[in-house]
Amino acid sequence: xxxxxxxxxxxxxxxxxxxxxxxxxxxxxxxxxxxxxxxxxxxxxxxxxxxxxxxxxxxxxxxxxxxxxxxxxxxxxxxxxxxxxxxxxxxxxxxxxxxxxxxxxxxxxxxxxxxxxxxxxxxxxxxxxxxxxxxxxxxxxxxxxxxxxxxxxxxxxxxxxxxxxxxxxxxxxxxxxxxxxxxxxxxxxxxxxxxxxxxxxxxxxxxxxxxxxxxxxxxxxxxxxxxxxxxxxxxxxxxxxxxxxxxxxxxxxxxxxxxxxxxxxxxxxxxxxxxxxxxxxxxxxxxxxxxxxxxxxxxxxxxxxxxxxxxxxxxxxxxxxxxxxxxxxxxxxxxxxxxxxxxxxxxxxxxxxxxxxxxxxxxxxxxxxxxxxxxxxxxxxxxxxxxxxxxxxxxxxxxxxxxxxxxxxxxxxxxxxxxx
Amino acid sequence: xxxxxxxxxxxxxxxxxxxxxxxxxxxxxxxxxxxxxxxxxxxxxxxxxxxxxxxxxxxxxxxxxxxxxxxxxxxxxxxxxxxxxxxxxxxxxxxxxxxxxxxxxxxxxxxxxxxxxxxxxxxxxxxxxxxxxxxxxxxxxxxxxxxxxxxxxxxxxxxxxxxxxxxxxxxxxxxxxxxxxxxxxxxxxxxxxxxxxxxxxxxxxxxxxxxxxxxxxxxxxxxxxxxxxxxxxxxxxxxxxxxxxxxxxxxxxxxxxxxxxxxxxxxxxxxxxxxxxxxxxxxxxxxxxxxxxxxxxxxxxxxxxxxxxxxxxxxxxxxxxxxxxxxxxxxxxxxxxxxxxxxxxxxxxxxxxxxxxxxxxxxxxxxxxxxxxxxxxxxxxxxxxxxxxxxxxxxxxxxxxxxxxxxxxxxxxxxxxxxx
Numbered sequence: 001x002x003x004x005x006x007x008x009x010x011x012x013x014x015x016x017x018x019x020x021x022x023x024x025x026x027x028x029x030x031x032x033x034x035x036x037x038x039x040x041x042x043x044x045x046x047x048x049x050x051x052x053x054x055x056x057x058x059x060x061x062x063x064x065x066x067x068x069x070x071x072x073x074x075x076x077x078x079x080x081x082x083x084x085x086x087x088x089x090x091x092x093x094x095x096x097x098x099x100x101x102x103x104x105x106x107x108x109x110x111x112x113x114x115x116x117x118x119x120x121x122x123x124x125x126x127x128x129x130x131x132x133x134x135x136x137x138x139x140x141x142x143x144x145x146x147x148x149x150x151x152x153x154x155x156x157x158x159x160x161x162x163x164x165x166x167x168x169x170x171x172x173x174x175x176x177x178x179x180x181x182x183x184x185x186x187x188x189x190x191x192x193x194x195x196x197x198x199x200x201x202x203x204x205x206x207x208x209x210x211x212x213x214x215x216x217x218x219x220x221x222x223x224x225x226x227x228x229x230x231x232x233x234x235x236x237x238x239x240x241x242x243x244x245x246x247x248x249x250x251x252x253x254x255x256x257x258x259x260x261x262x263x264x265x266x267x268x269x270x271x272x273x274x275x276x277x278x279x280x281x282x283x284x285x286x287x288x289x290x291x292x293x294x295x296x297x298x299x300x301x302x303x304x305x306x307x308x309x310x311x312x313x314x315x316x317x318x319x320x321x322x323x324x325x326x327x328x329x330x331x332x333x334x335x336x337x338x339x340x341x342x343x344x345x346x347x348x349x350x351x352x353x354x355x356x357x358x359x360x361x362x363x364x365x366x367x368x369x370x371x372x373x374x375x376x377x378x379x380x381x382x383x384x385x386x387x388x389x390x391x392x393x394x395x396x397x398x399x400x401x402x403x404x405x406x407x408x409x410x411x412x413x414x415x416x417x418x419x420x
Numbered sequence: 421x422x423x424x425x426x427x428x429x430x431x432x433x434x435x436x437x438x439x440x441x442x443x444x445x446x447x448x449x450x451x452x453x454x455x456x457x458x459x460x461x462x463x464x465x466x467x468x469x470x471x472x473x474x475x476x477x478x479x480x481x482x483x484x485x486x487x488x489x490x491x492x493x494x495x496x497x498x499x500x501x502x503x504x505x506x507x508x509x510x511x512x513x514x515x516x517x518x519x520x521x522x523x524x525x526x527x528x529x530x531x532x533x534x535x536x537x538x539x540x541x542x543x544x545x546x547x548x549x550x551x552x553x554x555x556x557x558x559x560x561x562x563x564x565x566x567x568x569x570x571x572x573x574x575x576x577x578x579x580x581x582x583x584x585x586x587x588x589x590x591x592x593x594x595x596x597x598x599x600x601x602x603x604x605x606x607x608x609x610x611x612x613x614x615x616x617x618x619x620x621x622x623x624x625x626x627x628x629x630x631x632x633x634x635x636x637x638x639x640x641x642x643x644x645x646x647x648x649x650x651x652x653x654x655x656x657x658x659x660x661x662x663x664x665x666x667x668x669x670x671x672x673x674x675x676x677x678x679x680x681x682x683x684x685x686x687x688x689x690x691x692x693x694x695x696x697x698x699x700x701x702x703x704x705x706x707x708x709x710x711x712x713x714x715x716x717x718x719x720x721x722x723x724x725x726x727x728x729x730x731x732x733x734x735x736x737x738x739x740x741x742x743x744x745x746x747x748x749x750x751x752x753x754x755x756x757x758x759x760x761x762x763x764x765x766x767x768x769x770x771x772x773x774x775x776x777x778x779x780x781x782x783x784x785x786x787x788x789x790x791x792x793x794x795x796x797x798x799x800x801x802x803x804x805x806x807x808x809x810x811x812x813x814x815x816x817x818x819x820x821x822x823x824x825x826x827x828x829x830x831x832x833x834x835x836x837x838x839x840x
Contacts, residue, residue, distance in 0.1 A: 013456050015446030016631075020438055022461070027435030036433050037468055039461035041442070048457055055475065192491035192533045202493070212492060213431060214573065222436070278726075284712025285705025288726045292704025293814060295780055303732035305725065306708045312723035312766065346732065360715055369525065390522050394713060 001173050002035045004056040008067035008077050010043035021066045021157050033179050044074040053084050057145040067152030069134035071113040082121045089119040092126040095135035127164040132156040180233035184221045186251040187406050191219045197247050208240040217402045261405045266294040268412050274349040277304040279317045279342035282358040287401045302346050317341030328364050332384035335374030343376045351376040352404050358393045371400045377411045421593050422455045424476040428487035428497050430463040441486045441577050464494040473504050477565040487572030489554035491533035502541040509539040512546040515555035547584040552576040558588050600653035604641045607826050609671040611639045617667050628660040637822045681825045686714040688832050694769040697724040699737045699762035702778040707821045722766050737761030748784050750776050752804035755794035763796045771796040772824050779813045791820045797831045
């Protein structure tokens with residue numbers, strides 16, 4: 001079972017709008033276990049539309065068209081499809097009633113064009129448009145591909161696809177076996193290294209597929225299993241999950257599409273009631289802003305310091321001037337003094353500090369990307385870690401924040417066993 | 421001249437990411453006056469990719485491929501294209517140097533896969549990747565379509581397309597009359613309101629086209645003029661620019677694609693040698709982090725405070741407990757006290773403060789989105805401004821930061837005439 005999504009609209013070709021319709025439909029197909037190997041965008045041009053319909057019908061079992069069902073002279077999708085299928089367009093009485101009522105209620109005058117919105121290819125099942133006037137259609141063909149016709153405006157399309165089309169697709173094409181996924185998130189390992197480490201597993205993938213994605217500052221793996229039940233899928237996923245953990249578990253920090261290193265760390269701090277503060281130089285508040293993005297953080301985060309200038313490091317978190325003079329502002333000693341000073345000020349369980357060279361220029365003879373992160377963690381001796389980050393000013397700052405979160409995550413994880 | 425955009429990536433077909441790359445490239449083609457009648461998406465599958473390349477090459481003069489240049493075994497775009505073109509892949513020495521340096525700097529271990537990222541089809545012009553390692557390519561073919569190879573990650577793709585590919589496309593396919601553009605940036609007005617205000621100008625556009633784009637928290641207008649010389653274009657652009665300013669000039673803050681409200685504000689502060697600090701509650705450091713993103717900010721930004729808890733507001737920036745008790749923590753009085761207190765601590769010319777309800781929950785009976793911003797500006801009386809922002813926690817925090825920058829920009833602008 002294989003489907004192609006065709007979005008019809010010149011405004012997409014001109015880059016005036018982003019094609020979110022295809023994303024939504026693609027998600028739905030994935031959930032239904034229907035393969036989709038191609039997506040196409042074509043303008044409001046009947047000749048070119050006819051050509052892409054023909055190509056799509058040849059290489060698929062189902063072709064989903066969105067856009068071009070409206071009342072303007074540019075809207076020619078169903079006319080073009082009807083011609084391809086060699087069937088006439090017929091009027092959907094229910095849709096026509098909606099259109100008539102709209103013009104009666106609003107007192108606006110109806111044009112002949114508006115009637116067109118109630119038409120659909122003869123032989124198809126009309127699909128109700130809950131958020132607009134143009135009717136959709138699902139056409140099952142004995143000798144060509146099947147066709148699904150959806151409106152273009154995302155509000156109309158998503159509602160019709162989710163509540164009208166999807167149940168029909170499920171009933172007609174749905175297999176017993178559905179696809180179940182699990183997302184694993186990793187920090188501190190690049191996509192290529194991760195893939196190299198997991199090469200054997202990836203090469204051997206059978207019941208469970210493993211798809212790596214490089215995201216900003218992290219990598220995720222999506223494990224997908226086709227199974228008859230959720231339980232059967234979980235068992236298959238668990239096996240591969242465990243194999244992956246054996247190899248790269250040290251970089252793993254959490255599950256799920258809607259997760260982040262900051263979320264995992266803050267939720268762990270909240271769960272263990274450990275308060276935190278920070279003193280930030282090159283990151284200028286970005287670490288605190290990042291943990292501040294997690295709801296509920298106020299329970300463990302009273303506030304902190306941005307100590308950009310040397311004088312502020314001294315004034316706000318009591319870094320001794322002699323430390324800066326002797327060790328330099330980008331140094332282990334300064335990082336440790338910043339973390340200790342911030343923690344002493346706000347009496348928290350934990351403090352992080354960031355001092356380094358964001359760039360573009362060098363500082364004290366140290367190149368951009370040189371960063372010391374300090375961690376004052378409970379009763380443990382305060383440590384300083386040296387990093388060398390590649391990239392521009394923004395990258396260096398982002399990577400510093402992520403490295404700080406990771407340092408803290410590892411400290412939290414290391415402590416956990418003794419607490420049990 | 422006709423081009424097709426092909427996005428390569430199974431994650432698009434699965435609906436895991438939205439195909440914003442094609443939108444960006446489509447905008448660029450529209451600006452260059454290159455027609456685009458089709459867009460295609462195909463997965464990381466060499467056989468299907470080869471088929472769509474063939475179809476696209478037959479119906480276009482230029483085929484633009486994005487995605488699949490990375491180091492994993494899924495990344496097969498250039499291998500597939502090279503096979504189609506019947507040319508070998510060769511190594512770009514400059515790209516290989518970048519890759520080697522990255523692994524040298526970070527101390528990470530390089531895998532064989534990483535070398536693949538420096539390869540491009542023989543005969544093509546390699547294109548520098550400023551935000552990643554995978555080299556791009558522009559291949560001009562005497563007997564087939566031309567090909568442009570771009571990386572998939574949007575940060576890498578947009579930079580390479582804008583700064584490396586576009587000038588080449590312009591040079592090779594550009595008409596005599598070139599297109600000159602000017603980008604105007606607005607804050608504090610929505611896209612539909614901006615379009616309504618400029619309706620007459622937009623309807624009458626002739627020599628100069630006006631294209632509005634809604635971006636995150638701001639709107640831009642791209643004015644484009646086709647002209648034989650830069651000078652002639654400037655004259656035409658100036659006329660429309662002035663007409664726009666008469667209508668919506670109060671929301672205008674700067675020119676250029678590579679600009680931001682933070683950049684304009686920080687550069688103005690540096691130019692006038694005005695130092696700044698901040699005390700942030702709901703934004704938790706995001707304002708300071710945002711100004712910290714502008715190179716050179718250290719000249720006027722010593723540091724500041726994240727005062728999340730009430731106790732921290734009192735301890736760090738001396739907000740009287742009575743003020744919080746009587747007026748509430750989300751109040752004009754508290755915002756003013758925070759700004760005054762922060763400024764007094766660090767002896768700056770200016771201080772901003774942010775106190776409000778980021779959400780998702782209410783605070784002190786005030787709904788999420790309620791925000792007071794304080795501004796202590798030189799010798800002027802310190803003010804507090806009340807805002808009601810829509811959106812989730814992140815949106816409310818972002819919009820607070822933008823509103824703070826705008827408040828400061830307007831204070832700076834209001835003062836300017838008397839200083840001249």
